[in-house]
Amino acid sequence: MADVNGVKRPRVIIVGAGFGGIHAAKALAGKDVDVTIIDCNNYHLFQPLLYQVSTAVLAENEIAYPVRAFFRQKKNIDFFLGRVTDFDPQQKRVITDAGELSYDYLIVAAGSTTNYFGMDSVAKHAFSMKTLNESVAIRNHILNIFEQASKESDVQKRRELLTFVCVGGGPTGVEEAGAISELIYSVMAKEYHHMDFSEVDVKLIEGTDRILPMMPKSLRDEALQVLRGKKVDVRLETQVMNYDGSELTFKGGSVVKTRTVIWAAGVKAVPVMAKLGAPLDRAGRVIVRKTLQVPGCSDVYAIGDSACFMQDDRPLATIAPVATQQAEICVQNILHTISGRPLQLFSYHDVGSMATIGCGDAVMFRGIIKSKGFIAWMLWMVVHLMRLAGTRTNMLVILKWLWNFLSGDRLGRIITQHL
Amino acid sequence: MADVNGVKRPRVIIVGAGFGGIHAAKALAGKDVDVTIIDCNNYHLFQPLLYQVSTAVLAENEIAYPVRAFFRQKKNIDFFLGRVTDFDPQQKRVITDAGELSYDYLIVAAGSTTNYFGMDSVAKHAFSMKTLNESVAIRNHILNIFEQASKESDVQKRRELLTFVCVGGGPTGVEEAGAISELIYSVMAKEYHHMDFSEVDVKLIEGTDRILPMMPKSLRDEALQVLRGKKVDVRLETQVMNYDGSELTFKGGSVVKTRTVIWAAGVKAVPVMAKLGAPLDRAGRVIVRKTLQVPGCSDVYAIGDSACFMQDDRPLATIAPVATQQAEICVQNILHTISGRPLQLFSYHDVGSMATIGCGDAVMFRGIIKSKGFIAWMLWMVVHLMRLAGTRTNMLVILKWLWNFLSGDRLGRIITQHL
Numbered sequence: 001m002a003d004v005n006g007v008k009r010p011r012v013i014i015v016g017a018g019f020g021g022i023h024a025a026k027a028l029a030g031k032d033v034d035v036t037i038i039d040c041n042n043y044h045l046f047q048p049l050l051y052q053v054s055t056a057v058l059a060e061n062e063i064a065y066p067v068r069a070f071f072r073q074k075k076n077i078d079f080f081l082g083r084v085t086d087f088d089p090q091q092k093r094v095i096t097d098a099g100e101l102s103y104d105y106l107i108v109a110a111g112s113t114t115n116y117f118g119m120d121s122v123a124k125h126a127f128s129m130k131t132l133n134e135s136v137a138i139r140n141h142i143l144n145i146f147e148q149a150s151k152e153s154d155v156q157k158r159r160e161l162l163t164f165v166c167v168g169g170g171p172t173g174v175e176e177a178g179a180i181s182e183l184i185y186s187v188m189a190k191e192y193h194h195m196d197f198s199e200v201d202v203k204l205i206e207g208t209d210r211i212l213p214m215m216p217k218s219l220r221d222e223a224l225q226v227l228r229g230k231k232v233d234v235r236l237e238t239q240v241m242n243y244d245g246s247e248l249t250f251k252g253g254s255v256v257k258t259r260t261v262i263w264a265a266g267v268k269a270v271p272v273m274a275k276l277g278a279p280l281d282r283a284g285r286v287i288v289r290k291t292l293q294v295p296g297c298s299d300v301y302a303i304g305d306s307a308c309f310m311q312d313d314r315p316l317a318t319i320a321p322v323a324t325q326q327a328e329i330c331v332q333n334i335l336h337t338i339s340g341r342p343l344q345l346f347s348y349h350d351v352g353s354m355a356t357i358g359c360g361d362a363v364m365f366r367g368i369i370k371s372k373g374f375i376a377w378m379l380w381m382v383v384h385l386m387r388l389a390g391t392r393t394n395m396l397v398i399l400k401w402l403w404n405f406l407s408g409d410r411l412g413r414i415i416t417q418h419l
Numbered sequence: 420m421a422d423v424n425g426v427k428r429p430r431v432i433i434v435g436a437g438f439g440g441i442h443a444a445k446a447l448a449g450k451d452v453d454v455t456i457i458d459c460n461n462y463h464l465f466q467p468l469l470y471q472v473s474t475a476v477l478a479e480n481e482i483a484y485p486v487r488a489f490f491r492q493k494k495n496i497d498f499f500l501g502r503v504t505d506f507d508p509q510q511k512r513v514i515t516d517a518g519e520l521s522y523d524y525l526i527v528a529a530g531s532t533t534n535y536f537g538m539d540s541v542a543k544h545a546f547s548m549k550t551l552n553e554s555v556a557i558r559n560h561i562l563n564i565f566e567q568a569s570k571e572s573d574v575q576k577r578r579e580l581l582t583f584v585c586v587g588g589g590p591t592g593v594e595e596a597g598a599i600s601e602l603i604y605s606v607m608a609k610e611y612h613h614m615d616f617s618e619v620d621v622k623l624i625e626g627t628d629r630i631l632p633m634m635p636k637s638l639r640d641e642a643l644q645v646l647r648g649k650k651v652d653v654r655l656e657t658q659v660m661n662y663d664g665s666e667l668t669f670k671g672g673s674v675v676k677t678r679t680v681i682w683a684a685g686v687k688a689v690p691v692m693a694k695l696g697a698p699l700d701r702a703g704r705v706i707v708r709k710t711l712q713v714p715g716c717s718d719v720y721a722i723g724d725s726a727c728f729m730q731d732d733r734p735l736a737t738i739a740p741v742a743t744q745q746a747e748i749c750v751q752n753i754l755h756t757i758s759g760r761p762l763q764l765f766s767y768h769d770v771g772s773m774a775t776i777g778c779g780d781a782v783m784f785r786g787i788i789k790s791k792g793f794i795a796w797m798l799w800m801v802v803h804l805m806r807l808a809g810t811r812t813n814m815l816v817i818l819k820w821l822w823n824f825l826s827g828d829r830l831g832r833i834i835t836q837h838l
Contacts, residue, residue, distance in 0.1 A: 041834065042562060042566060042832070042833070042834045043832075043833050043834070059478045059479065059480045059481075060478070060479075060833055060835065061478045061830060061831040061833050062478075064833045065830065066610075066830065066832045066833065068610035068611070069610065069828065069830060069832070071610075072609050072610055075612050078612060078613065080570070081563075081566040081834075098570060099570060132833070132835065133835060136835075143461060147461060147500040151499070151517060151518060190491050191485075191487035191488065191490075191491055192487070193494050193497060194497065390830065392818075392819075392822045392826070392828070392830055393830065395818060395822075396815065396818065396819075399811075399814060399815065399818065400811075400815075403811045403814075407811070409488065409811070411480060411484065411485065411488060411809065411811055411812065412480040413461070413462075413485045413488070414461070414462050414479060414480050414483045414485065414551070415460065415461045415462070415500075416479065416551065416552060416555075
């Protein structure tokens with residue numbers, strides 16, 4: 001605690017430098033508190049664009065922004081690189097692999113991790129896409145697979161290599177399948193002069209009867225049609241049961257031979273949430289109060305993917321707008337507590353949802369407004385550019401998107417790790 | 420071999436996708452030969468800017484360009500991802516870790532690797548900077564070290580962490596030391612609100628009595644003065660004897676405690692050159708004929724860092740202009756051989772040399788022309804942009820350099836691998 005004029009300033013710890021954590025820190029910047037952000041990475045990651053890194057549209061540094069760079073002028077915000085391993089609400093401490101820190105107020109915005117729903121074989125062999133390194137691993141894998149296929153003379157082995165499966169019909173799976181299709185048919189096809197691209201097979205697997213379930217039927221149908229137009233084999237009502245690295249088995253016993261399964265079928269809160277000792281939902285998220293406080297610890301708040309907040313009898317979705325809106329309220333509640341004012345109750349204001357389904361094509365939905373095609377794609381770009389961190393990043397990303405759109409090229413196809 | 424109208428087209432294999440290899444392939448594009456480029460990476464690497472990746476100025480994809488992207492429209496140029504492990508000049512085969520390939524003509528442009536001059540301890544503990552991954556490793560290391568130092572309460576340990584040593588007074592060492600100094604004092608210093616940057620120590624170690632030995636004395640003095648102005652502790656006539664990862668020992672016994680030694684004191688040809696069975700110089704390079712042919716194998720050429728070419732009684736330097744000029748001549752000689760014309764002799768036309776010594780400052784030298792400061796830096800930028808592959812890369816790099824220059828920021832400070 002800093003000691004200014006004999007008065008100790010309250011110390012706020014924020015766990016997680018995602019949308020919620022960074023937004024909370026910005027709201028606390030310049031206030032009469034000392035803030036430390038803890039994260040196991042030194043950067044804020046713009047997760048909605050991970051799929052573009054995995055398909056060589058954007059580079060790592062364009063969706064990752066150094067945490068300290070946000071707070072150059074904000075002397076009351078500090079950063080601590082470390083992975084939280086435990087919470088000690090009694091002693092008001094956070095325990096990390098790089099040391100312990102004490103707090104007066106704690107904001108847990110620790111995000112989520114991939115949920116394999118107990119399928120260990122899938123967890124072991126499939127790719128997930130929640131972190132920058134996972135995304136880069138997918139990119140390296142796809143590029144390596146093509147080099148390998150270009151040398152493979154056995155047609156069956158080649159087909160197995162050239163089959164790419166995305167699992168999960170939410171925005172991530174849809175966007176990834178669309179982006180892989182474009183990478184292969186629009187970019188790679190120009191460069192492998194001796195390869196037969198009719199041997200390529202891109203699949204999108206969804207367990208329920210619909211993709212993009214948050215969208216109205218007309219937009220779901222549109223997305224399905226666009227994906228199929230991009231030669232993506234969309235299979236609905238298909239449940240994954242097992243994957244051994246070479247054979248993907250579905251409920252009912254049918255099998256697809258593939259070396260590439262990208263799992264985007266579910267998320268859950270990071271496991272350390274259980275250490276708070278508070279009630280959790282099925283996805284491991286803390287069931288918070290209307291004030292966003294963690295039950296039983298009034299000085300601890302959970303927001304974003306770390307929190308299960310019931311509104312209209314349903315838990316809020318794990319999306320960035322929920323996290324940032326919650327960050328505002330939890331910061332207000334901490335400042336109100338310090339100044340002795342009453343706490344506020346959180347309520348989410350829906351900002352709609354959107355998903356790209358390829359270069360120049362998207363669907364979006366907000367209230368009664370529906371949009372699709374090029375206009376929706378332009379809106380998608382504007383919204384994402386506005387949320388991306390920093391002017392330089394915006395310029396770079398606009399330049400790259402324009403370049404990709406006009407040239408049909410993706411120059412980020414650099415293999416940094418070999419098979 | 421492709422068979423067109425009953426005539427077999429000669430097959431040319433190019434080992435290495437560096438300046439020499441890519442230049443040779445471009446010269447062979449559209450000609451009546453089938454070309455395969457072999458490289459252990461799927462990209463051409465712009466090595467002169469590796470130091471900018473290691474100091475978070477540029478990102479990986481801005482200095483690495485997919486080999487296949489060069490030859491989209493050139494159907495007679497193919498690429499093979501693999502590491503050459505042996506040559507078989509009798510059977511006219513190249514052996515790689517991913518299979519064997521036959522050739523009619525072979526161009527070896529395999530580049531160089533770091534030379535530790537037999538000091539195993541240094542090889543084990545120091546960083547080198549010849550590959551993209553090595554460069555990224557340095558960046559991760561420097562960024563990790565700062566996070567570690569920000570948590571270290573012991574002043575001696577902190578000073579050891581904050582001591583950064585570059586070894587080698589050539590362009591690479593000079594540029595790296597200057598770039599590290601700027602990264603630390605101009606960028607990091609703004610973001611570590613509680614760190615004392617007077618504890619930082621950046622050193623440049625050189626064994627001889629001069630840095631940038633290819634430059635005239637006035638420019639050498641200028642470079643020395645600029646580096647020292649950037650708080651780089653330049654030590655001349657200082658030989659490294661040992662480095663155990665924590666103590667760097669010099670001839671005479673003096674010791675510097677540091678966790679970071681970046682070795683830029685020498686290069687040698689890649690070891691596989693010895694498998695050609697031809698005479699090598701001390702740096703493992705094939706001593707080629709005036710035609711660039713490898714003695715004893717008239718259908719094999721060695722160029723760039725793979726070749727030792729004597730001109731004016733001195734071996735040519737291992738720099739890009741030598742490799743590209745040699746690529747032209749060896750391609751001409753192969754085409755001349757095919758069409759039954761006489762071979763040409765190589766002679767290097769000096770294009771001068773240049774080195775940046777910081778943002779906005781450089782030295783350059785060509786014939787009787789000397790330049791330094793901002794003008795030389797602008798020239799340095801123009802020359803490097805012209806050589807960089809592709810319009811998109813040029814635009815990105817200009818944008819980044821401008822941004823760094825105007826904002827004093829380096830947003831590529833993303834830790835992708837932890838200590």
